[in-house]
């Protein structure tokens with residue numbers, strides 16, 4: 548049984564090689580997300596020999612507008628990996644034109660993934676969860692993980708009905724709104740993520756070492772031992788990969 552980190556920005560750390568060593572030593576199954584198609588091969592090469600880390604092809608919604616010319620590169624590389632992310636929509640403080648472009652690109656990516664059935668997607672949905680869930684829909688052929696979900700509980704319920712998973716990070720376990728979200732996720736759909744270095748804990752970026760702390764929080768919420776919670780998350784990840 549291993550720890551699981553389904554959303555980690557390996558390439559944004561100053562010394563990814565020592566981070567890789569740490570992950571291998573601790574045997575943490577990790578999805579190394581990337582933010583643009585042009586940086587994918589950097590992470591692909593870094594993790595080529597890794598037993599525990601898999602590279603994901605991504606196009607971060609906050610970068611889509613400036614980098615829209617990279618969409619063909621994304622589509623071209625789709626066959627290189629089973630893992631997709633970080634992708635999604637961000638309606639934080641973007642202009643209407645920017646949101647429109649994000650939506651167009653996200654729809655294209657989801658459409659391109661639809662011809663496959665073994666992809667695992669880790670998805671950003673800040674302020675945009677309704678559109679994200681609408682665009683993926685109820686009959687998508689791949690596995691969906693909503694990362695750092697902060698939308699309404701009503702839409703969360705719809706995402707559960709659609710079969711989506713949710714990855715929980717350390718800031719979520721600390722904030723009241725995050726705790727409400729965690730309590731609403733059925734235990735058979737919960738996963739863990741560090742989202743380092745974006746997610747922070749006491750001022751420092753979260754590394755994979757955040758995962759055991761998240762498991763401890765889950766154990767308080769579920770009133771189960773950390774060992775049981777670690778096992779729940781591990782089995783969820785196995786099921787996600789195998790069905």
Ligand SMILES: [Zn+2]
Pocket residue numbers: 554556580633742745
């Ligand atoms: Zn992220």
